[in-house]
Amino acid sequence: MWPRLRICGHRTVDTTLGYAAICPEDVINHHRSFIARRRTLRPSEEYREPTPQEWQDFLAHFELRKVALGVCARDFGTPCVHEHACIRWPVLRPDPEQMPRLKEIHANLLDRLQEAKEQGWLGEVAAIEASLAAAEQKLAAMRDLAARHATVHLSMPDFRTSAGLLSAE
Numbered sequence: 001m002w003p004r005l006r007i008c009g010h011r012t013v014d015t016t017l018g019y020a021a022i023c024p025e026d027v028i029n030h031h032r033s034f035i036a037r038r039r040t041l042r043p044s045e046e047y048r049e050p051t052p053q054e055w056q057d058f059l060a061h062f063e064l065r066k067v068a069l070g071v072c073a074r075d076f077g078t079p080c081v082h083e084h085a086c087i088r089w090p091v092l093r094p095d096p097e098q099m100p101r102l103k104e105i106h107a108n109l110l111d112r113l114q115e116a117k118e119q120g121w122l123g124e125v126a127a128i129e130a131s132l133a134a135a136e137q138k139l140a141a142m143r144d145l146a147a148r149h150a151t152v153h154l155s156m157p158d159f160r161t162s163a164g165l166l167s168a169e
Contacts, residue, residue: 061077068098069098102139109131
């Protein structure tokens with residue numbers, strides 16, 4: 001890019017890019033060729049059909065994401081690094097129906113904060129304050145969700161039947 005940039009006499013890449021017309025069709029074709037090149041470089045085992053056990057493990061992951069305050073949106077195959085203390089975890093999707101539970105947790109945190117301050121446990125004070133801030137943020141998110149619309153529980157999708165792992169009755 002730099003040699004062309006010098007030839008064009010432009011000082012910034014943005015000026016040069018202004019002359020390049022990019023059509024959606026070009027982007028799609030470039031993406032397809034990238035995928036084709038990548039597949040030739042990668043082991044073919046990566047593109048095989050999953051085994052029944054691998055598929056079961058994948059489906060089970062979504063069951064493990066269900067927690068008391070909502071659903072943890074961590075990536076497939078990643079463990080819970082918070083030992084299910086998800087209140088601080090930014091990818092916790094709070095369930096507005098669990099607001100009473102979170103209010104109890106918030107009240108408990110306030111009690112623990114008072115005790116920590118009285119005892120001079122400064123490390124505990126800092127940790128509880130971080131948890132309180134997270135709890136308040138989650139409560140605000142729950143209120144926002146509840147105000148926007150009523151929650152419709154569609155349950156977790158069960159792909160086992162459509163994937164041929166369970167017989168459809």
